[in-house]
Amino acid sequence: xxxxxxxxxRRRMAATTxxxxxxxxxxxxxxxxxxxxxxxARMAAETLIRVTLVVGFWIFVGNSGVVSFxxxxxxxxxxxxxxxxxxxxxxxxxxxxxxxxxxxxAEWSVLPAAVAGGLLAAVVALLxxxxxxxxxxxxxxxxxxxxxxxxxxxxxxWTGVTGGTSSVVGLARYVSPWVALGWxxxxxxxxxxxxxxxxxxxxxxxxxxxxxxxxxxxxxxxHRLLSYTLSAFFCGVGGALMGHFIGVINPDGFYLGLxxxxxAMLVVGGIGSLSGAVVGVLALxxxxxxxxxxxxxxxxxxxxxxxxxxxxxxxxxxxxxxxxIFRPAGLMAGREIMLPARWVAGRHSTKN
Amino acid sequence: MSKLAxxxxxxxxxxxxxxxxxxxxxxxxxxxxxxxxNGAGKSSLLSALAGAVRAAHGRxxxxxxxxxxxxxxxxxxxxxxxVPEGRRIFAGLTVQENLMVGTGMRRDRGAVADDLETVFNAxxxxxxxxxxxxxxxxxxxxxxxxxxxxLMTNPKVILVDEPSLGLAPKVVDEVYDRLTDxxxxxxxxxxxxxQSSARAARVGGRMLLMRSGRIxxxxxxxxxxxxxxxxxxxxxxxx
Amino acid sequence: MSLQLFFDxxxxxxxxxxxxxxxxxxxxxxxxxxxxxxxxxxxxxFALILPSTDAMAVLGLGRLPALVLVPVMLAFGAGLALLAxxxxxxxxxxxSPVALMVGSFALGVALQNLLLVLYGGRPKAVxxxxxxxxxxxxxxxxxPLLQLIVIAAVLAILLGLAVMLRRTRIxxxxxxxxxxxxxxxxxxxxxxxxxxxxFALSGGLAAVVALVxxxxxGVADVRMGxxxxxxxxxxTVVGGMGSLSGAVAAGLGIxxxxxxxQAGLPAExxxxxxxxxxGGVILVLLFRPQGLFASAGSKPRV
Numbered sequence: 001x002x003x004x005x006x007x008x009x010r011r012r013m014a015a016t017t018x019x020x021x022x023x024x025x026x027x028x029x030x031x032x033x034x035x036x037x038x039x040x041a042r043m044a045a046e047t048l049i050r051v052t053l054v055v056g057f058w059i060f061v062g063n064s065g066v067v068s069f070x071x072x073x074x075x076x077x078x079x080x081x082x083x084x085x086x087x088x089x090x091x092x093x094x095x096x097x098x099x100x101x102x103x104x105x106a107e108w109s110v111l112p113a114a115v116a117g118g119l120l121a122a123v124v125a126l127l128x129x130x131x132x133x134x135x136x137x138x139x140x141x142x143x144x145x146x147x148x149x150x151x152x153x154x155x156x157x158w159t160g161v162t163g164g165t166s167s168v169v170g171l172a173r174y175v176s177p178w179v180a181l182g183w184x185x186x187x188x189x190x191x192x193x194x195x196x197x198x199x200x201x202x203x204x205x206x207x208x209x210x211x212x213x214x215x216x217x218x219x220x221x222x223h224r225l226l227s228y229t230l231s232a233f234f235c236g237v238g239g240a241l242m243g244h245f246i247g248v249i250n251p252d253g254f255y256l257g258l259x260x261x262x263x264a265m266l267v268v269g270g271i272g273s274l275s276g277a278v279v280g281v282l283a284l285x286x287x288x289x290x291x292x293x294x295x296x297x298x299x300x301x302x303x304x305x306x307x308x309x310x311x312x313x314x315x316x317x318x319x320x321x322x323x324x325i326f327r328p329a330g331l332m333a334g335r336e337i338m339l340p341a342r343w344v345a346g347r348h349s350t351k352n
Numbered sequence: 353m354s355k356l357a358x359x360x361x362x363x364x365x366x367x368x369x370x371x372x373x374x375x376x377x378x379x380x381x382x383x384x385x386x387x388x389x390n391g392a393g394k395s396s397l398l399s400a401l402a403g404a405v406r407a408a409h410g411r412x413x414x415x416x417x418x419x420x421x422x423x424x425x426x427x428x429x430x431x432x433x434x435v436p437e438g439r440r441i442f443a444g445l446t447v448q449e450n451l452m453v454g455t456g457m458r459r460d461r462g463a464v465a466d467d468l469e470t471v472f473n474a475x476x477x478x479x480x481x482x483x484x485x486x487x488x489x490x491x492x493x494x495x496x497x498x499x500x501x502x503l504m505t506n507p508k509v510i511l512v513d514e515p516s517l518g519l520a521p522k523v524v525d526e527v528y529d530r531l532t533d534x535x536x537x538x539x540x541x542x543x544x545x546x547q548s549s550a551r552a553a554r555v556g557g558r559m560l561l562m563r564s565g566r567i568x569x570x571x572x573x574x575x576x577x578x579x580x581x582x583x584x585x586x587x588x589x590x591x
Numbered sequence: 592m593s594l595q596l597f598f599d600x601x602x603x604x605x606x607x608x609x610x611x612x613x614x615x616x617x618x619x620x621x622x623x624x625x626x627x628x629x630x631x632x633x634x635x636x637f638a639l640i641l642p643s644t645d646a647m648a649v650l651g652l653g654r655l656p657a658l659v660l661v662p663v664m665l666a667f668g669a670g671l672a673l674l675a676x677x678x679x680x681x682x683x684x685x686x687s688p689v690a691l692m693v694g695s696f697a698l699g700v701a702l703q704n705l706l707l708v709l710y711g712g713r714p715k716a717v718x719x720x721x722x723x724x725x726x727x728x729x730x731x732x733x734x735p736l737l738q739l740i741v742i743a744a745v746l747a748i749l750l751g752l753a754v755m756l757r758r759t760r761i762x763x764x765x766x767x768x769x770x771x772x773x774x775x776x777x778x779x780x781x782x783x784x785x786x787x788x789x790f791a792l793s794g795g796l797a798a799v800v801a802l803v804x805x806x807x808x809g810v811a812d813v814r815m816g817x818x819x820x821x822x823x824x825x826x827t828v829v830g831g832m833g834s835l836s837g838a839v840a841a842g843l844g845i846x847x848x849x850x851x852x853q854a855g856l857p858a859e860x861x862x863x864x865x866x867x868x869x870g871g872v873i874l875v876l877l878f879r880p881q882g883l884f885a886s887a888g889s890k891p892r893v
Binding site (some may be wrong): 069130139142149156157263269308328 | 683700704
């Protein structure tokens with residue numbers, strides 16, 4: 001078999017990844033909707049929202065190799081923009097008196113609101129990334145932490161516009177498992193397309209060997225900025241979905257807790273591949289669900305065992321550390337889920 | 353018993369074999385040059401001996417002690433010191449501090465002071481600049497510092513990786529003069545990776561020619577220069 | 592600038608410098624950004640009180656007389672750091688800097704939630720060395736005695752650290768290891784000793800910060816770790832990763848700017864002081880990405 005057709009086959013194999021992942025998620029939602037269990041449906045929706053968030057997160061971290069601690073801030077931005085544009089003006093007048101008139105009177109439908117959330121996040125990413133992404137990997141990571149704290153401080157104190165530390169309530173709860181699935185699939189496709197694009201490939205080259213990449217003329221900064229902005233868009237949308245899923249938002253929900261969860265899902269699944277991100281979300285969502293139930297209390301016979309609150313995070317943190325020690329590449333070890341070669345080979349199989 | 357014995361040493365970086373089952377012995381006080389084209393595995397060999405890289409398999413023995421599998425600190429403490437490629441001096445520390453880094457494991461203060469004197473006598477420029485930051489020294493001076501630093505660990509065997517790299521020929525002459533003097537003075541066993549086999553032949557000693565991770569020839573350095581073996585090792589046998 | 596403000600800036604900057612040093616020490620030696628450092632500080636804070644979820648804390652260790660308490664706390668801090676090194680970081684010794692950083696973040700989360708489980712989420716009032724709040728007359732200003740002690744302690748620590756690094760063997764080995772760890776090992780420097788030394792020092796410094804925080808604010812809050820850690824990190828980055836003097840200078844600088852902002856900003860803007868700080872830092876980095884005092888080993892050899 002010559003090199004050209006081998007390459008073509010590999011490209012086809014790679015293209016099957018987002019499709020297979022989408023099918024996996026579809027199957028997940030179907031299975032749960034068949035049970036008719038409402039609690040499970042909630043879990044499914046939450047899991048799929050996390051897919052949007054974490055895959056969006058992966059678009060930057062997975063391709064650039066730079067860990068960002070600030071993506072929860074993009075989710076925060078997205079959530080609040082969606083709230084600002086969809087809440088009834090009467091509510092906004094009482095809760096958020098500081099909003100400019102344009103927003104205070106806005107009453108959009110949910111889809112443009114979510115997109116607007118993503119867009120604002122993307123714009124902020126573009127502006128802050130311009131500064132942050134010039135730094136070396138580790139310093140950039142610390143700067144993203146500063147960015148997260150900055151957004152959190154502003155959000156917690158700008159009471160007139162954001163409601164400060166008290167929650168903003170009344171968001172329309174339109175996020176069913178199917179809505180969440182829709183966005184998750186879109187995110188997946190875009191992530192796969194970006195990963196296969198010239199920019200995505202160039203960025204991954206810089207992750208492997210900085211010197212060689214720059215010697216090849218790759219402008220690391222530009223590609224980082226592109227992936228950072230794209231990544232922020234989807235985290236913004238994810239934030240909007242989160243907000244409308246719970247119906248209530250406040251700045252603390254988009255701070256260290258969310259950051260930790262997103263990072264844990266990437267690490268456990270494997271930072272190196274898109275499939276890793278998705279697998280990580282699924283695995284940890286199931287684990288979190290189990291732990292939450294154990295924190296609420298498990299009744300065995302006459303007694304109820306309950307884990308003290310906070311133990312959930314401890315267990316996940318310990319799991320994360322164990323993964324980092326024993327299987328640092330994560331569950332998927334950087335590999336993608338794809339159809340085997342002979343299934344995609346078609347006419348190019350044995351000739352030549 | 354030989355000073356240093358290497359059996360079937362292999363070093364791999366992922367799927368790439370840098371060193372493929374190399375075996376040889378070195379007698380006490382011997383001076384051995386390792387020459388060969390780029391990628392022959394010379395630096396990998398030295399790195400494996402010093403414990404800087406983990407060997408895929410094989411055994412390294414010094415005076416009967418097994419060195420393979422030990423970390424670099426343990427190997428240095430047993431008396432094998434390395435002067436690595438590119439010198440790698442501690443630029444932010446002073447010259448004297450550089451010299452003293454390796455003396456922590458030595459118990460005898462008097463001997464350490466004596467060694468410092470020896471080194472200062474061999475390389476007077478180091479005594480002159482003892483309190484200056486090491487980063488301010490010239491390339492040749494840094495090489496002298498790197499060699500002295502390794503000597504301060506009181507080694508029995510010393511490995512030197514490409515001492516002439518980036519230095520002017522006259523400076524290289526001086527470095528080799530001092531090196532050979534010190535070797536005789538201290539009864540050291542030396543293994544030197546020297547890209548220029550002509551230079552090795554001039555200094556004199558035994559030579560191991562390497563190519564593609566293997567030793568292809570082993571003999572006297574001056575003898576080699578005269579024979580076709582040298583060109584063969586570099587360019588392959590004539591077809 | 593008033594004398595009062597000067598002391599405020601010095602005391603605040605001093606503590607930030609000590610916190611930043613804790614991080615710079617470990618980064619210098621093993622290229623690890625220890626995100627758990629803030630939680631080491633928080634654990635030391637909570638070590639002073641008995642585990643309970645009450646709002647009024649009951650002093651446990653905190654009852655000890657100062658002369659005993661301080662060494663005990665230093666030992667606690669060092670011990671905690673050494674334990675973290677042995678259990679989490681040593682097994683990850685050969686991991687990439689990114690993996691180490693993420694691992695330290697996870698450790699930090701685990702520690703913070705452990706405190707949550709043991710002490711509950713409500714901030715607690717702690718009364719430690721309350722007598723030191725007494726103002727002392729220094730020229731035209733009235734300065735709390737505690738602040739003067741903090742400034743003196745910071746100076747003593749910096750001096751002690753400088754002497755240790757320049758005059759002792761372990762200090763020499765740590766400086767060499769910070770420049771080129773592999774080379775230092777080839778000269779017989781024991782990797783474990785140097786790393787443990789850096790962690791023990793870092794833990795001790797964390798304990799100092801904890802004592803000062805509790806004495807100054809009178810509060811023990813599980814969130815304390817995160818807040819001070821952020822400033823410490825930013826100081827480390829602005830000062831130049833791995834540069835100890837840079838971390839100190841940047842810590843002092845950030846403390847000074849913070850105190851100035853607190854005094855100078857109009858009242859409505861005060862809560863945003865931190866946001867200004869972080870934003871300003873990102874701006875500094877834009878113009879000087881390698882930090883103010885980039886260390887010799889910061890760029891890869893090509």
